[in-house]
Amino acid sequence: MVQRRDHPDGATYLGKGKVREVVETAAALDADMLIFDDELTPAQGRNLEEIAGVNPLAERGLKIIDRTALILDIFAQHARSAEGKLQVELAQLNYRLPRLRGWGEVLSRLGGGIGTRGPGETALEAERRAILRRIQRVKKDLEDLERTRKIKRKRRAKTGAPVVALVGYTNAGKSTLLRGLTDAGVLVEDRLFSTLDPTTRKLDLPQGSSVLLTDTVGFVRKLPHELVEAFRSTLEEVSQAALLIHVVDASRDPERQIGAVNGVLKEIEATDKPALIVLNKVDLLSEVEMDKLRGRYPEAVFTAAESARGLDDLLDALSDHLSRLRVEVRLEIPFQRGDLVARVHETGEVVSETYDSTGTQMVARIARQSLTEFQEFVSSGPDPT
Numbered sequence: 001m002v003q004r005r006d007h008p009d010g011a012t013y014l015g016k017g018k019v020r021e022v023v024e025t026a027a028a029l030d031a032d033m034l035i036f037d038d039e040l041t042p043a044q045g046r047n048l049e050e051i052a053g054v055n056p057l058a059e060r061g062l063k064i065i066d067r068t069a070l071i072l073d074i075f076a077q078h079a080r081s082a083e084g085k086l087q088v089e090l091a092q093l094n095y096r097l098p099r100l101r102g103w104g105e106v107l108s109r110l111g112g113g114i115g116t117r118g119p120g121e122t123a124l125e126a127e128r129r130a131i132l133r134r135i136q137r138v139k140k141d142l143e144d145l146e147r148t149r150k151i152k153r154k155r156r157a158k159t160g161a162p163v164v165a166l167v168g169y170t171n172a173g174k175s176t177l178l179r180g181l182t183d184a185g186v187l188v189e190d191r192l193f194s195t196l197d198p199t200t201r202k203l204d205l206p207q208g209s210s211v212l213l214t215d216t217v218g219f220v221r222k223l224p225h226e227l228v229e230a231f232r233s234t235l236e237e238v239s240q241a242a243l244l245i246h247v248v249d250a251s252r253d254p255e256r257q258i259g260a261v262n263g264v265l266k267e268i269e270a271t272d273k274p275a276l277i278v279l280n281k282v283d284l285l286s287e288v289e290m291d292k293l294r295g296r297y298p299e300a301v302f303t304a305a306e307s308a309r310g311l312d313d314l315l316d317a318l319s320d321h322l323s324r325l326r327v328e329v330r331l332e333i334p335f336q337r338g339d340l341v342a343r344v345h346e347t348g349e350v351v352s353e354t355y356d357s358t359g360t361q362m363v364a365r366i367a368r369q370s371l372t373e374f375q376e377f378v379s380s381g382p383d384p385t
């Protein structure tokens with residue numbers, strides 16, 4: 001059911017009259033649960049539960065869930081790695097904390113325990129404190145894991161290959177693309193939020209250079225803030241990338257998906273990243289729909305990742321975008337730094353290479369972001385700005 005209002009009702013989200021209508025409809029349909037497509041405030045949740053519970057037509061109380069609780073639940077079911085599980089738990093704890101007073105919680109007022117708790121301390125306060133303690137613990141564990149992630153990231157940065165991140169709405173086909181482009185054995189499933197942990201694979205490009213391609217958690221419209229917070233370190237993989245491949249399920253309201261993904265990118269402060277739009281699942285489109293999309297997204301690459309269609313186009317577009325991110329510099333590298341000469345070959349595109357008594361002179365196109373590494377030996381090139 002849809003209710004149009006200027007803004008949600010503070011107490012009941014929908015407004016009292018509409019809530020009754022919804023509850024009565026639910027009862028008539030013998031529904032067990034109401035799901036609200038928004039995050040309810042703790043007060044709204046409590047009030048709604050009360051109204052649903054007292055409805056004489058309902059045999060038993062209706063369960064009330066909001067968008068955030070539903071998404072958290074899906075994430076919890078899909079979390080596999082230690083980090084993923086902790087991230088989801090943190091989001092759940094932060095969601096539960098302000099909702100402890102009744103809504104969504106069965107308050108067990110334990111009879112016993114006198115003397116084990118401070119005077120006047122209720123079960124509610126005890127639970128609150130337990131949650132706060134757990135939050136501290138989880139945060140600490142996550143920090144430890146984050147350190148490991150940072151070390152890994154540094155090691156990857158040392159290889160010099162630019163990082164390209166796959167982003168996009170959940171179920172758009174990001175993992176399918178990663179699998180099609182590299183040999184990554186990543187999970188592909190027709191469900192929301194299959195991927196929670198970032199996976200990175202090396203991808204060789206047609207001209208001989210290579211990139212590190214990272215697949216990560218999918219986005220969704222109104223991604224709960226608790227999750228963005230909890231997944232911040234995972235999402236950092238995105239903000240570290242030199243280029244984003246924005247994968248879109250072209251068969252499902254692409255414009256809306258793109259808007260939602262851009263919204264999340266904004267929240268993690270990654271809007272300034274250059275992005276290459278990939279319209280995937282074109283096998284599900286008619287020619288007319290394709291033409292429309294071509295007109296609207298002239299720069300986009302069209303793929304059907306599942307049948308490996310369009311992957312060559314994607315590789316070409318990727319090299320193209322990356323070369324635009326590169327700058328041409330002249331380097332003078334002394335002989336004892338043969339390692340740097342090798343690095344230029346590995347990470348950039350060598351235009352010319354000559355030797356004299358002092359060392360190696362090179363003209364090469366290098367990623368703007370790895371320029372600092374060679375800064376000392378740049379004899380002419382772009383303005384440092």
Ligand SMILES: Nc1nc2c(ncn2[C@@H]2O[C@H](COP(=O)(O)OP(=O)(O)OP(=O)(O)O)[C@@H](O)[C@H]2O)c(=O)[nH]1
Pocket residue numbers: 168169170171172173174175176177187188189190191192193194195196216217218219280281282283284303304305306307
């Ligand atoms: N028809 C069609 N289906 C595709 C295509 N690419 C992927 N799929 C299907 O779309 C579903 C989702 O694919 P995934 O690669 O898991 O999507 P994802 O973007 O990684 O999703 P999350 O990790 O859940 O965010 C799977 O059932 C794929 O088989 C395509 O080109 N055409």
Ligand SMILES: [Mg+2]
Pocket residue numbers: 174175176187188194195215216
């Ligand atoms: Mg995935």
